[in-house]
Amino acid sequence: MFQDDENRFSNSKSTYAGAILLVHAVFCGTAGAQTASDNSQDKWFGRAWGGFSSLSDTSGSSDGFQLDSSTDTLSVNAGGGFAAGAGVGYRFANNFAAELAWEYRSNDSEVDFDGGASFDDGNYASNTFFLNGYYYLASRGAWEPYLGLGLAWVQEIDIDLEGNGPEQSFSGDGDVGVQVFAGASYRISPNWSAQGELRYGRITGLDLTGEGNPGTISDFDYEPLTLQIGLKYDF
Numbered sequence: 001m002f003q004d005d006e007n008r009f010s011n012s013k014s015t016y017a018g019a020i021l022l023v024h025a026v027f028c029g030t031a032g033a034q035t036a037s038d039n040s041q042d043k044w045f046g047r048a049w050g051g052f053s054s055l056s057d058t059s060g061s062s063d064g065f066q067l068d069s070s071t072d073t074l075s076v077n078a079g080g081g082f083a084a085g086a087g088v089g090y091r092f093a094n095n096f097a098a099e100l101a102w103e104y105r106s107n108d109s110e111v112d113f114d115g116g117a118s119f120d121d122g123n124y125a126s127n128t129f130f131l132n133g134y135y136y137l138a139s140r141g142a143w144e145p146y147l148g149l150g151l152a153w154v155q156e157i158d159i160d161l162e163g164n165g166p167e168q169s170f171s172g173d174g175d176v177g178v179q180v181f182a183g184a185s186y187r188i189s190p191n192w193s194a195q196g197e198l199r200y201g202r203i204t205g206l207d208l209t210g211e212g213n214p215g216t217i218s219d220f221d222y223e224p225l226t227l228q229i230g231l232k233y234d235f
Contacts, residue, residue: 044235045097046088047195051228053081055107055124058221060206062113065215072115074217076159078124081107083226087132091234097134101150102127105224111161121163126222127155130179142187152177152201157222159208170208170217177203177222185232193232200225 055078062072087101106125112118132150158171183197206220 042093043091044088045091045232046086046235047230047232048084048086049195049197049228049230050082050084051197051226051230053083053105053107054078054225054227055081055109056221056223056225058223060217060220062215062217064210065113065217066117072113074111074113076124076220077110077112079108079110081105081123083224083228087130089132089134095136097136099130099132099134101130101132103130104128105226107224109159111159117164119161119164119168122160122167124159124222126157128157129153129155132179132181143184144187144193145184146182148181148183150179150181152179152203154203157203157206157208158211159217159220166213168213169211170215171211172206172208175203175206177201191234193234195230195232197228197230198226199228 057075057077059073059075062074065072083103083105085101085103087099089097089099089101091097104125104127106123109122109124110118110120111122130150130152132148134146134148137145137147154173154175154177156171156173157175158169161168161170179199179201181197181199183195185193185195187193201222201224203222206218206222208217208220210216
């Protein structure tokens with residue numbers, strides 16, 4: 001088990017090192033540019049959003065599922081779902097901003113095991129925190145487009161298997177990933193803006209443990225695509 005944890009840490013370290021450096025560069029750039037800009041434009045903001053969640057299908061392996069001592073493989077067919085979240089951030093006097101955000105997401109899912117078990121109902125859900133960096137492009141009237149990059153930390157992720165006997169759940173936490181996004185704000189008052197955004201996230205190598213039921217699920221991926229709308233308030 002400890003060897004698996006070491007391998008998992010090593011893989012995560014190499015996979016996300018580049019993203020960490022990019023976010024670090026964004027934040028360092030904002031700090032340096034802030035000293036040379038008009039600080040009267042610096043401001044805090046808060047925002048909330050909701051939207052449609054699409055989730056890529058994935059596959060993995062199971063061990064000890066339903067007290068079966070053999071290893072099995074399984075596939076997850078993900079359906080539509082929703083995402084909702086909120087964040088607070090700081091807009092620097094230049095075109096950069098930093099944000100700490102939270103999001104809950106849930107998608108319908110169907111799970112099939114190669115050994116024969118099948119669950120035609122259930123959901124694949126997550127509770128995630130993000131550290132995001134924004135870069136705002138040139139404004140076009142009331143419109144202001146932006147691009148962003150973020151680091152994700154999973155507080156909890158779980159998959160529920162339903163539709164074939166008693167519900168069975170598997171969950172994990174502590175995994176890290178990345179997300180990229182693009183969107184635009186539309187100023188509707190001096191303090192309020194409406195936002196539309198498209199986001200893609202990726203968290204790989206998930207290991208989930210049974211909650212009150214036997215077995216583990218390993219090597220899952222989590223790749224959501226979100227189309228969302230929200231409101232932003234500048235303090």
